[in-house]
Amino acid sequence: MATKRLTQKDIARLAGVSQATVSLVLNGSADDTRRIPEQTRVRIQDVIARTGYVADPVARRMVKGRNDILGVFTYEPAFPSAQADFFAPFLFGIEEAAHQCGYDLLLMTAAARGTDGRKKIFDETNRLRLADGCLVLGRNFDREELAQLVEGDFPFVAVGRRDDVGSPVPYVGADYAAATGELVAQAQAHGHRAFAYVGPSEGAESTVDRWRGFSNALQPSALAVHWPEVDSDPQELLQAVRDAGATVAFFTELADAIPFRRLAIAEGLSVPGDMSVVVLGSHLRPGETGTAFTTYAIPREEMGRRATLALVDRLEGRAGLEQTLLSCERVEGETLGPPKTNE
Amino acid sequence: MATKRLTQKDIARLAGVSQATVSLVLNGSADDTRRIPEQTRVRIQDVIARTGYVADPVARRMVKGRNDILGVFTYEPAFPSAQADFFAPFLFGIEEAAHQCGYDLLLMTAAARGTDGRKKIFDETNRLRLADGCLVLGRNFDREELAQLVEGDFPFVAVGRRDDVGSPVPYVGADYAAATGELVAQAQAHGHRAFAYVGPSEGAESTVDRWRGFSNALQPSALAVHWPEVDSDPQELLQAVRDAGATVAFFTELADAIPFRRLAIAEGLSVPGDMSVVVLGSHLRPGETGTAFTTYAIPREEMGRRATLALVDRLEGRAGLEQTLLSCERVEGETLGPPKTNE
DNA sequence: TCCATGCGCTAATACGTATTAGTTATGCGT
DNA sequence: ACGCATAACTAATACGTATTAGCGCATGGA
Numbered sequence: 001m002a003t004k005r006l007t008q009k010d011i012a013r014l015a016g017v018s019q020a021t022v023s024l025v026l027n028g029s030a031d032d033t034r035r036i037p038e039q040t041r042v043r044i045q046d047v048i049a050r051t052g053y054v055a056d057p058v059a060r061r062m063v064k065g066r067n068d069i070l071g072v073f074t075y076e077p078a079f080p081s082a083q084a085d086f087f088a089p090f091l092f093g094i095e096e097a098a099h100q101c102g103y104d105l106l107l108m109t110a111a112a113r114g115t116d117g118r119k120k121i122f123d124e125t126n127r128l129r130l131a132d133g134c135l136v137l138g139r140n141f142d143r144e145e146l147a148q149l150v151e152g153d154f155p156f157v158a159v160g161r162r163d164d165v166g167s168p169v170p171y172v173g174a175d176y177a178a179a180t181g182e183l184v185a186q187a188q189a190h191g192h193r194a195f196a197y198v199g200p201s202e203g204a205e206s207t208v209d210r211w212r213g214f215s216n217a218l219q220p221s222a223l224a225v226h227w228p229e230v231d232s233d234p235q236e237l238l239q240a241v242r243d244a245g246a247t248v249a250f251f252t253e254l255a256d257a258i259p260f261r262r263l264a265i266a267e268g269l270s271v272p273g274d275m276s277v278v279v280l281g282s283h284l285r286p287g288e289t290g291t292a293f294t295t296y297a298i299p300r301e302e303m304g305r306r307a308t309l310a311l312v313d314r315l316e317g318r319a320g321l322e323q324t325l326l327s328c329e330r331v332e333g334e335t336l337g338p339p340k341t342n343e
Numbered sequence: 344m345a346t347k348r349l350t351q352k353d354i355a356r357l358a359g360v361s362q363a364t365v366s367l368v369l370n371g372s373a374d375d376t377r378r379i380p381e382q383t384r385v386r387i388q389d390v391i392a393r394t395g396y397v398a399d400p401v402a403r404r405m406v407k408g409r410n411d412i413l414g415v416f417t418y419e420p421a422f423p424s425a426q427a428d429f430f431a432p433f434l435f436g437i438e439e440a441a442h443q444c445g446y447d448l449l450l451m452t453a454a455a456r457g458t459d460g461r462k463k464i465f466d467e468t469n470r471l472r473l474a475d476g477c478l479v480l481g482r483n484f485d486r487e488e489l490a491q492l493v494e495g496d497f498p499f500v501a502v503g504r505r506d507d508v509g510s511p512v513p514y515v516g517a518d519y520a521a522a523t524g525e526l527v528a529q530a531q532a533h534g535h536r537a538f539a540y541v542g543p544s545e546g547a548e549s550t551v552d553r554w555r556g557f558s559n560a561l562q563p564s565a566l567a568v569h570w571p572e573v574d575s576d577p578q579e580l581l582q583a584v585r586d587a588g589a590t591v592a593f594f595t596e597l598a599d600a601i602p603f604r605r606l607a608i609a610e611g612l613s614v615p616g617d618m619s620v621v622v623l624g625s626h627l628r629p630g631e632t633g634t635a636f637t638t639y640a641i642p643r644e645e646m647g648r649r650a651t652l653a654l655v656d657r658l659e660g661r662a663g664l665e666q667t668l669l670s671c672e673r674v675e676g677e678t679l680g681p682p683k684t685n686e
Numbered sequence: 687t688c689c690a691t692g693c694g695c696t697a698a699t700a701c702g703t704a705t706t707a708g709t710t711a712t713g714c715g716t
Numbered sequence: 717a718c719g720c721a722t723a724a725c726t727a728a729t730a731c732g733t734a735t736t737a738g739c740g741c742a743t744g745g746a
Contacts, residue, residue, distance in 0.1 A: 005496060007732060018696050023734055035694065052491055057470045059732035061401050062701045067470060069449070088431060095452065104470055105450040106412070109442055127400045127410060127447055130473065148395055153348060350702060361726050366704055378724065402702035405731045 071134030093304025172307040179328035180213030194224040199252025234259040247339040248276035272337035294333035414477030436647025515650040522671035523556030537567040542595025577602040590682040591619035615680035637676035
């Protein structure tokens with residue numbers, strides 16, 4: 001029977017006590033509880049068991065100010081299949097850690113969009129504060145919103161490095177710069193002297209970090225060509241790279257590397273002999289592309305896990321603002337090797 | 344500066360009005376709002392904008408009784424990688440539909456465990472009612488808990504068919520029985536006359552449905568062997584199937600079919616010539632196993648999507664209890680064919 | 687006999703918002 | 717000058733729980 005929802009008042013009436021007593025039986029301190037005689041306690045527990053009453057978590061949260069829920073905020077919808085391979089690993093890690101710590105997850109991917117069409121955290125329908133704290137996820141996090149978040153009293157941790165916005169932003173990220181630098185060093189060790197970089201050098205932090213790692217590891221003269229556009233015509237791109245005399249191409253996007261390699265081979269080049277291809281962090285499952293690209297693995301699950309733990313530490317007063325970079329494991333692959341010497 | 348959280352009272356004080364007025368400006372009906380002069384409204388809006396105030400969703404929910412959040416309850420943790428391929432598609436569908444309808448998702452996989460070690464919905468830390476309604480997910484849903492849920496006034500929809508528990512359970516499931524029946528028919532059309540069934544016939548609804556579809560489509564005499572154990576020794580299993588003279592084996596678990604086929608081939612049998620193998624619904628990505636098994640695809644995303652829409656319909660008073668079975672698309676594969684005639 | 691003590695409970699309040707039923711001031715008509 | 721309508725608000729309350737202060741009663745000691 002879909003009757004009205006039970007409240008403590010109902011339980012109290014049925015047990016012949018006051019609402020306060022019911023509440024005390026449910027969550028009084030040891031002191032309080034001991035002051036309620038066995039008999040009364042049992043009577044109340046009986047009614048509760050019989051009726052299947054459970055306390056309303058909303059009311060509870062109003063009073064206690066917390067409810068063991070972690071919000072997960074993303075700009076881009078996290079799940080739609082196109083994004084799934086990218087986001088899912090973060091969520092796996094987050095869920096695992098949250099579960100471990102006894103928290104539930106509130107997924108907020110549906111916030112309203114502002115007049116500029118961007119999703120906003122601080123809008124009137126914001127449900128963020130239902131949670132005790134939140135994790136923020138997504139590549140293109142709005143700077144202003146982030147600043148507002150930092151400014152406010154709402155605890156959060158970003159998954160992925162974020163630049164300071166006035167104050168430092170707590171995060172657990174991946175060390176793209178170091179990982180990229182290592183790949184550059186490896187290519188240099190193989191004897192490469194002319195590099196191509198395909199992908200932007202500005203924008204999101206992750207983009208900047210890759211570029212920084214790349215250019216810091218390289219003597220400037222070794223950069224044969226920087227092709228900032230993404231998803232451009234492979235033909236045109238390959239032409240430019242060959243014209244520049246580059247023997248290795250670094251890609252920020254796997255989606256660009258795949259047709260590039262295919263076309264190179266179609267044009268009679270050997271990979272990696274004539275043209276090495278390096279991808280800067282992939283999110284496709286190995287084997288799914290048919291090619292084992294040389295790259296590094298972004299520890300997405302671990303990032304999620306660690307960010308969650310950092311947030312919980314903050315919530316439970318065990319730690320302050322944390323900024324951590326996890327290292328990326330190199331994936332050897334088969335697309336980076338010594339250049340053929342045609343001299 | 345982590346100051347105290349702003350409330351409407353603060354805004355009211357700053358704007359020189361009462362809390363009620365602030366609330367009216369924020370969400371008064373058109374009537375109410377028109378009665379507040381432009382000047383006052385602007386003054387209040389200014390303060391709100393300046394301070395970045397947002398209403399506390401918890402308090403809001405207390406009053407309004409809803410907050411556009413859908414709970415997703417699973418017994419098994421949904422994300423840990425082992426389960427990921429199974430659960431993720433449901434969540435993709437759910438998230439997509441929820442997003443579309445303007446709902447956020449509360450993932451509850453962390454509920455406490457009862458004394459029997461099982462997770463419970465109705466325990467004292469239950470956060471279910473934070474949401475407006477919920478979706479329940481998972482193979483081994485506790486009958487008693489489900490009954491309690493049906494009995495209560497909390498709206499929910501199950502993903503996957505559920506038996507009645509006193510009253511009917513609203514669900515959106517997949518029609519395993521029909522899909523299984525079709526595969527049996529196809530095998531029969533190929534000329535198979537002796538069938539093996541590897542997997543249980545009792546337990547969760549999905550298990551029962553498969554078995555029902557199987558045995559309904561088959562004349563009883565054609566069942567050469569029913570091997571109810573899962574994950575048993577392939578050697579022993581293959582022996583039993585061959586001894587029984589079966590020419591086709593139906594598996595409820597892909598994990599059983601893989602070593603079975605491998606062993607059969609190792610022993611010189613051709614698949615499907617000497618031994619056909621059919622899998623009853625798979626959750627691995629095609630190609631990942633290296634073999635294209637004949638099976639059917641469980642429309643997991645669609646199930647999630649439809650269940651979510653059904654729940655939202657219920658919440659918004661557009662529909663009542665719904666019980667829907669979606670059909671599963673056949674995956675031809677290469678492991679079912681006509682048996683070699685050795686006569 | 688009277689006060690102190692402890693027991694077993696309850697009244698009252700806070701949490702932050704939405705909403706309804708007013709209340710005060712102002713203008714208008716007569 | 718008086719009532720009456722209307723504009724522009726506000727006071728009060730409800731939502732369901734946790735928590736604190738405290739009340740009435742019985743008992744014990746002086």
